[in-house]
Amino acid sequence: MSVFKLPNTLCDEMISLVRSFWWGQTNGRNKMAWLSWDKVCVPKSNGGLGFRNLKAFNLALLAKQGWRLQTNTHSLVHRVLKARYFPNTDFLHAELGSKPPFAWRSIMVAQEVVKAGSRWQVGNGSSIQIWLDKWLPTHSIFRVISPTGTLPQDSRVCTLIDEETGEWKADMIREFVDFIWHLIFIQHVGKELLELVVTIAWCMWYTRNKACHGTTRQSSQEIIFKARSMIKSYQLARLEKPHHKEPADIRWIPSDFPWYKINIDAAVFTVSKSVGIGVVVRDHEGLVVGLVAALSKRMPLPLGPFDAEAKAMHEAVTFAKDIGLQDVIFETDSAILSTALNDISTAPTSIDNVIQDTHHSLQAFRRTQIQHVKRIGNKLAHTLAHHAKGIDDYVTWIEETPPCIEPIVFQDALSV
Structure with missing residues (x-):
């Protein structure tokens, strides 16, 4: 079933045998079917019995082979089939060809299934067409639906990315006043x-x-x-008062010697279409002194809150490397982000590239930990992130405490 497309008549005969066995028969006469077969094949989690729809299952297994041909480009099967059927393109754009064998014809049946469920993850953008491919992180159709602007129909996403910095070219991305x-x-x-x-x-x-x-x-x-x-x-729903359970301990807690703790937060400035990043580095005594530092940075990126948190973590890791730290605990108030960095397989697709970049940069340290902290325990970074709204680029403080967070530093030190 994973290599050949089963004929519909064969699938129907197999389903008929299963139905006869399931509902039973007496003297050659089938008993009453108490539920339609479509409902029997509904997953158990949705109220069905979880039986396999053989046609759909066969198509899913063939689509799995097609996806392997699209992603595992170093396999022997891929190299053989590519040389024969799609030498100048990939599986998603391959054609059936003339007089194809049954195995290739079967896999090509699932090509549309693979197309429907796949989308691009942006790297350098050289292979992605702006207007035709699915590459946006939004969960609608993942494709640009606005009319073609000043860029040609065959333009690539790489034209929107600065090759040196890897950032989006904000001046080339058309903004719509709706x-x-x-x-x-x-x-x-x-x-x-x-x-x-x-x-x-x-x-x-x-x-x-x-x-x-x-x-x-x-x-x-x-x-x-x-x-x-x-x-x-x-x-009416907003009138209902939710019951919040206060956590047992929401204070900021210093690290053990010789670890340094770095708190990170981000703020989204919707009007200016930018984000603010706040980074605070403290030692085991909770003081922003000595070799510890702070960073407040504004970046002209129209990101959402979660994407901004991921970008802030990447900037914090880079900042920690620049000031020469080795044993570092990174704290963020985003539970999803901390989980994704501890297990990159759980990273949402929209920030997968940033997570992988950050995870790779963490290898430069001797020891690292990623922890989650409540918002009230992350007040210093939160304040510096909002402080970035009033600066043009970034400000760093080395061996001194930023004036805007001095009262909070003193408060945290007293609570230790």
């Missing part, structure tokens, strides 16, 4: 109207997607009614 921006900064509309406009826009997008899958398209009155109902439900 209707919401106009409402906020030109019309100065109220909060209630803005909420309604945004919710209606989402409902229009939602009903359009449902219509693409065969559902009847809603009328404008139905969309407006749905939007108002969603806003009302949201407002």
Whole structure:
């Protein structure tokens, strides 16, 4: 099943045998089937019995072979098939060819399945087409859907990346001033109207997607009614007071000698489309003195909160290397980030490259640890991250305490 596409008639006969065995028969007559076979094949986690859909299972195994041909380019099978069927391209763009053998024809059946489930992870961007390939980190269609701008149709993502710094060329990435921006900064509309406009826009997008899958398209009155109902439900939900359980110990705790502890945080500045990074290095006594330091840096990157946290960790590791530390504990208030750095297999795809870069840089230290800390125990880095909003590039403090965090340093020292 993992190499050849089973004929549909064979799959139907095998399913018929399984159904006969499962439901049983008496005197050559089948007993009543109490559940449709489609529902029987639904996973147990979704309320079904978890039986295999043979056709889908066969297609999944063939797609697995196709994915291996796409990713494992050093295997003997890949080299043989590539020389024969797609010498100038990859598996995703291969063609069936004339008079292909049954094995290759079977694998090509699953090509569309591989295409539907794959997307690019951006490296240098030289192989990725801006307008045609799926490479965006968003969870919609992963593809640029805006009209082609000043860049040609066949432009590559590498044209948007600075080769020397590896950063995005912000001046080449087109910024769109949309209707919401106009409402906020030109019309100065109220909060209630803005909420309604945004919710209606989402409902229009939602009903359009449902219509693409065969559902009847809603009328404008139905969309407006749905939007108002969603806003009302949201407002009622916010009235409920959640019960928060305070952690047992949320203080900042100093490291043991000879370790240094580095606290990291990031802040997102939406208006200026930039992020602030705060890094604080303290010794086992909790003091920002001697060979310890602090960093406040602003970077012109339109990142989200989680991406900014990952970037801040990468900058903190680089900063620790620059000042010559060897035994370092890195603390962040992002639980997902700390988990991803301790086990890179759990890293979200959107920041996988940054995590791998950071993990590789950690090998330069003698000993390192990645820990999670509550936000209240990360106040110094949090303050320096927001302090970056008022600076042009970055500021470092060596053998001195930044004035903006002196009271918090003193408070943390008293609580030790």
